[in-house]
Amino acid sequence: MDQSQRPNVPAGQQGTARTRSVASTKAAAPMVHAPSTDVPLRFAVTGMAALVLGVCWLALRPDILATYHYNQYVVAVTHLFTLGFVCSVIMGAMYQLVPVALETSLYSERLARWQFGFHVIGLAGMVWKFWVWDMTQVGHFATVFACGVGMFVYNVGRTIRRAPRFDLIALGLTSALGWLSLTVIAGLYLAAAKCWNFSPFGAMAQMHAHAHVGVIGFFVMMIVTVSYKLVPMFALSDVQNQRRARASIWLLNAGLAALATAILLQSPWKLGASWVVILGLVLYVLELRAIFTARKRRAVDWGLRYFFTAVAFLVPECVLAVVLCWPGLPATLVTTQLETVYGLLAILGVVGLSILGFSYKILPFLVWYRVYGDEVGKHKVPSLAQMYSARLQAVIYWLWLPGLAAVSISTALGSEAAVRASVGLLIAGLVLHMINAGMILSHLWSPRFDGSTQT
Amino acid sequence: MVSEIRWFNPNLTAIPMRSPMIDEADVYEVLHQVEDPELGCNIVDLGLVYGVIISGDQVKVQMTLTTPGCPMHETLIRGVQTALLNLEAVGQVEVELVWDPPWHSSMMTDYGRARVGAI
Numbered sequence: 001m002d003q004s005q006r007p008n009v010p011a012g013q014q015g016t017a018r019t020r021s022v023a024s025t026k027a028a029a030p031m032v033h034a035p036s037t038d039v040p041l042r043f044a045v046t047g048m049a050a051l052v053l054g055v056c057w058l059a060l061r062p063d064i065l066a067t068y069h070y071n072q073y074v075v076a077v078t079h080l081f082t083l084g085f086v087c088s089v090i091m092g093a094m095y096q097l098v099p100v101a102l103e104t105s106l107y108s109e110r111l112a113r114w115q116f117g118f119h120v121i122g123l124a125g126m127v128w129k130f131w132v133w134d135m136t137q138v139g140h141f142a143t144v145f146a147c148g149v150g151m152f153v154y155n156v157g158r159t160i161r162r163a164p165r166f167d168l169i170a171l172g173l174t175s176a177l178g179w180l181s182l183t184v185i186a187g188l189y190l191a192a193a194k195c196w197n198f199s200p201f202g203a204m205a206q207m208h209a210h211a212h213v214g215v216i217g218f219f220v221m222m223i224v225t226v227s228y229k230l231v232p233m234f235a236l237s238d239v240q241n242q243r244r245a246r247a248s249i250w251l252l253n254a255g256l257a258a259l260a261t262a263i264l265l266q267s268p269w270k271l272g273a274s275w276v277v278i279l280g281l282v283l284y285v286l287e288l289r290a291i292f293t294a295r296k297r298r299a300v301d302w303g304l305r306y307f308f309t310a311v312a313f314l315v316p317e318c319v320l321a322v323v324l325c326w327p328g329l330p331a332t333l334v335t336t337q338l339e340t341v342y343g344l345l346a347i348l349g350v351v352g353l354s355i356l357g358f359s360y361k362i363l364p365f366l367v368w369y370r371v372y373g374d375e376v377g378k379h380k381v382p383s384l385a386q387m388y389s390a391r392l393q394a395v396i397y398w399l400w401l402p403g404l405a406a407v408s409i410s411t412a413l414g415s416e417a418a419v420r421a422s423v424g425l426l427i428a429g430l431v432l433h434m435i436n437a438g439m440i441l442s443h444l445w446s447p448r449f450d451g452s453t454q455t
Numbered sequence: 456m457v458s459e460i461r462w463f464n465p466n467l468t469a470i471p472m473r474s475p476m477i478d479e480a481d482v483y484e485v486l487h488q489v490e491d492p493e494l495g496c497n498i499v500d501l502g503l504v505y506g507v508i509i510s511g512d513q514v515k516v517q518m519t520l521t522t523p524g525c526p527m528h529e530t531l532i533r534g535v536q537t538a539l540l541n542l543e544a545v546g547q548v549e550v551e552l553v554w555d556p557p558w559h560s561s562m563m564t565d566y567g568r569a570r571v572g573a574i
Contacts, residue, residue: 101524233522296560299572368492376534383495
């Protein structure tokens with residue numbers, strides 16, 4: 001037997017403590033455990049469409065941001081962004097990434113396909129019925145959406161149970177699934193309470209609790225968890241302190257449980273609970289900084305820059321959180337507009353920019369995997385970075401950053417004209433983003449192979 | 456019987472296979488064709504290939520990934536199998552994925568480090 005040993009591996013250290021062996025002959029195709037990219041791609045495209053629609057809607061109706069936020073139009077557009085854009089992208093990505101991140105296989109692809117149908121019908125119906133403020137129908141469509149979420153939670157939950165170990169990522173994912181379930185239950189309760197007027201809680205308190213559980217519990221928790229996996233992967237680094245990383249997730253969980261309760265009961269403990277959430281986020285940022293400092297890859301691509309900028313948005317977001325939950329803060333025109341800015345920065349700043357950044361990893365990967373996954377070793381296939389324009393990414397970044405700042409200031413000032421003008425910057429960025437997304441998606445029908453194929 | 460395999464890499468001339476014996480250099484040359492699409496570098500220069508064992512028409516590749524749970528996990532393993540099975544003398548390929556020793560950037564070649572932009 002002829003054995004070749006690579007010089008970079010010390011002799012005797014060809015360890016097999018955790019090994020996996022896959023054999024293949026010319027007659028037998030190799031095993032495939034990764035799920036199909038079909039469903040994740042549908043979710044990703046739905047998410048992008050919802051983002052474009054939502055931002056264009058803001059340009060057509062700037063009063064949505066420039067006036068007090070508790071009205072049917074704000075609720076409709078908020079659900080378009082949160083369920084249409086954020087949930088769609090996150091759910092689609094989870095179907096692809098959770099199995100590979102946890103080194104297992106998706107529990108059921110069929111269930112994922114069914115969920116997509118429930119998701120789109122429920123989402124479209126909810127946004128439409130919120131807009132015309134027909135809460136009975138909102139309740140019906142929300143039930144359809146909730147059925148889809150139930151399928152998602154069950155599917156991903158069963159997938160997590162299959163994982164060989166319950167690690168940091170599994171902890172974060174389980175937490176996020178729990179909060180997602182609670183958000184949906186709270187949403188259904190809200191709709192039912194509107195129809196039958198039975199709730200002992202204040203309407204605003206219920207809505208704010210529902211929003212915080214959804215945004216912090218599902219969106220932020222998911223971003224924190226996924227970044228603990230993806231940032232080390234892309235930057236060639238590792239989680240530097242597992243205890244700190246776990247503590248950040250537990251503090252987010254504990255803080256959010258206290259915060260949601262305090263908001264619901266309109267308790268002054270809101271501020272204390274906020275500090276616990278902020279402490280969790282501080283630990284997260286410290287860990288992220290440690291991961292980044294220990295990276296082996298010098299270059300930081302635009303996808304990661306988008307993400308780190310989104311994380312930086314946590315600073316104004318936390319400052320606003322502390323100010324807005326200060327005991328005895330009067331509800332004035334300024335403070336209510338600041339509440340809108342708080343929501344805007346959370347959804348389009350922290351969450352939206354994170355998703356845009358990761359979408360430059362997720363979307364190319366999904367398309368690449370679908371088109372070129374079986375071609376590796378047969379043809380020369382493009383790298384992920386060759387599927388889109390980094391120059392366009394830079395332009396988009398420099399349109400979105402001032403765009404978000406301008407929209408926030410315009411919203412705080414309550415100026416419709418200024419909101420419309422500044423949303424224009426976001427739309428310009430989105431147009432370029434769509435061009436980049438189109439370049440990525442074009443590989444689906446026009447694969448690009450360099451060089452000749454093996455004969 | 457003389458067969459000839461022409462590879463897609465324009466810098467790589469045709470590899471003539473003049474006997475059913477598997478040449479270790481050919482195996483590594485073929486493995487150079489398998490690239491990690493995220494890092495834009497082939498698995499050999501990334502230092503992911505820990506060893507190759509040739510036995511008759513069988514090739515066993517011992518390799519790792521940059522991180523456990525890498526989304527390219529299946530693709531890279533399949534790519535290694537597909538690429539090696541294209542060598543006429545290869546009848547069976549076994550890919551053994553190991554995590555010990557864990558991959559480290561120092562395992563990359565100079566070319567790999569340059570491609571990845573490693574510190």
